[in-house]
Amino acid sequence: MTEVVIVGGGPVGLFLAALLLQQGVGVRVLEQRVSPNTHSRAIGIHPPSMEALDAVGVAGTLASDGVQIRRGVALWAGKEFAHMRFDTIPARYPFILSVPQALTEAVLARRVRELDSDAVRAGVRAIGLRDDGGTLIADTESISGRGSFRAALVIAADGAHSTVRELLGTPTRLKTxxxxxxxxxxxxxxxxxxxxxxxxxxxxxxxxxxxxxxxxxxxxxxxxxxxxxxxxxxxxxxxxxxxxxxxxxxxxxxxxxxxxxxxxRSRGVRRMVQGRTFFIGDAAHEISPIGGQGMNLGWMDALALAPIITAFLAGVVTDREVRSYDRTRRRAAARAMRQAEINMALGRxxxxxxxxxxxxxxxxxxxxxxxxxxxxxxxxxx
Known part of the structure; x- marks a missing residue:
């Protein structure tokens, strides 16, 4: 048995794993991919996320590997008619970092391996989730056969097509x-x-x-x-x-x-907490990629959830704290969805x-x- 099973080894799941491992929490990350994804869609890391990534010791590496965007320009008929500066905003990292998602995942995966070389289980797919009254059991399938992992908590970080969400029948709101x-x-x-x-x-x-x-x-x-x-x-x-x-x-x-x-499309779970399963990242809220908020929003979910998890494992978390996490993160997702809609309207x-x-x-x-x-x-x- 481990303390926490994270389903999904993308940037959000790996970041949460690093946060928890640094606190001495036992973690297993179940990632159905056998090899890393080289197709990079998400590239923008925002200043609050850089500060969060600093907490697991990878911000400096990423900053040196990426391009620091400190200014955006708007053009019309071949001429610049407006610009926006990001380096005037008070922040420890006054820029948007542009770095391929594949590289971000690789840096986070290396950090997780440094903390626990056995934490990530590649090629393992969740096919069932059961609660025996004392622990959660994640049934799995891999090239070596079927198995299971027992844990006190399960975190669904398995993306917009979340298997955990499907297994639990979690209701969502969908908009196209x-x-x-x-x-x-x-x-x-x-x-x-x-x-x-x-x-x-x-x-x-x-x-x-x-x-x-x-x-x-x-x-x-x-x-x-x-x-x-x-x-x-x-x-x-x-x-x-x-x-x-x-x-x-x-x-x-x-x-x-x-x-x-x-x-x-946009999709959001009606609850980010279902029993002893928590949803984060795209598994909790799928948002238009225009504006580059999705991955960053997932990291903020993980940052807010980590202390809830450690308190739960210590037996000192309250229902009020869990409800607060659910409420505040769904509100943050709603704000991000509204901003994405503004961004899309601007481009029509x-x-x-x-x-x-x-x-x-x-x-x-x-x-x-x-x-x-x-x-x-x-x-x-x-």
């Missing part, structure tokens, strides 16, 4: 949106350097973020409907064409190293006259220091 995007990483031949760039075009937004290794991520809102199923090479050509049309910039489709198309197509009015208004407001700073704080989840 009409927006769809095409995303790809290409060699960076732009003049933006470490800046993020948003192109507010009449046909839809284009977002651009620097990545380590001379690479830049591009995200373009699709004209209508869900992304088409096509080969990565065809998708890269399609995205390159959209970028030329909306930004006037040319990217080398042949330099593409990652492609992804996605629609958007507009007739040229309406686009001109909106962009000019944004430019005037961004020139007011107090407003600029306030918006920057919202974007960085301060």
């Amino acid at each position: 949106y009409p927006d769809a995007y095409l995303m790809g990483d290409f060699a960076d031949n732009t003049p933006f350097g470490p800046d993020a760039a948003l192109f507010l075009d009449a046909q839809g937004i284009v977002e651009s973020f620097p990545l380590p290794g001379g690479t830049r991520r591009w995200v373009a809102r699709l004209p209508a409907g869900p992304p088409r199923a096509e080969t990565p090479a065809l998708s890269a050509e399609r995205l390159a064409a959209l970028l030329r049309q909306r930004t006037g910039l040319t990217v080398d489709a042949g330099s593409n190293s990652m492609m992804s198309g996605f629609g958007v 197509p507009l007739p040229p006259p309406a686009l001109a009015v909106r962009n000019l208004t944004i430019g005037r407001l961004a020139a007011i220091p107090a407003i600029n700073s306030g918006v920057a704080r919202r974007f960085t989840m301060r």
Whole structure:
């Protein structure tokens, strides 16, 4: 028997494991993947998350491996009409760090192994969850056969398609949106350097973020409907064409190293605590990736949950503290969902006259220091 079983070995589950192991808590992380995922979707680490990652000793490594985005610029018709600075916000890490999720996971996994070389069980899939009245039993399946893990608590950190959520029949609220995007990483031949760039075009937004290794991520809102199923090479050509049309910039489709198309939905559990099972990250709240809040929100869940877990194991946690965790984290998710909806609305197509009015208004407001700073704080989840 172990004290805590964490289902899901992504960045959120690994971060919680490191927090708990540092406190002497026995942890087993069940990760159904046999090998690490090299497909990086999440790249942005916000200042509060950098401070949280510092608590497990990995923030410095990530900061040196990533690109520190200290400024974002908004462009229209080839010209910058607004900018936002992140390095004026009081914070220990005054920037948004751009680093591939695969690298973030690798750094966290190495930290977990340093704390307990046997903590992560790869290739193990949860297929059942039972409560015998004294402990929780996670039934599992792996290449070596079926087995089980006993624990005082189970943490569901197994993503938007959570197996634990399905096993428990956990009710959720689901909302779908009409927006769809095409995303790809290409060699960076732009003049933006470490800046993020948003192109507010009449046909839809284009977002651009620097990545380590001379690479830049591009995200373009699709004209209508869900992304088409096509080969990565065809998708890269399609995205390159959209970028030329909306930004006037040319990217080398042949330099593409990652492609992804996605629609958007939001989903939230009605309770983040179900018996002695806790939900965190995308298992608890799926949010539009536009704005890069999902992974960061999951880390804040883990940071808030860790002391609840240690208190529970010590027999001193109260129902009031558990209810407070459930309430405050669901509120945080609701705020993030509202911000994501604002971000998506900003990127939808507009007739040229309406686009001109909106962009000019944004430019005037961004020139007011107090407003600029306030918006920057919202974007960085301060």
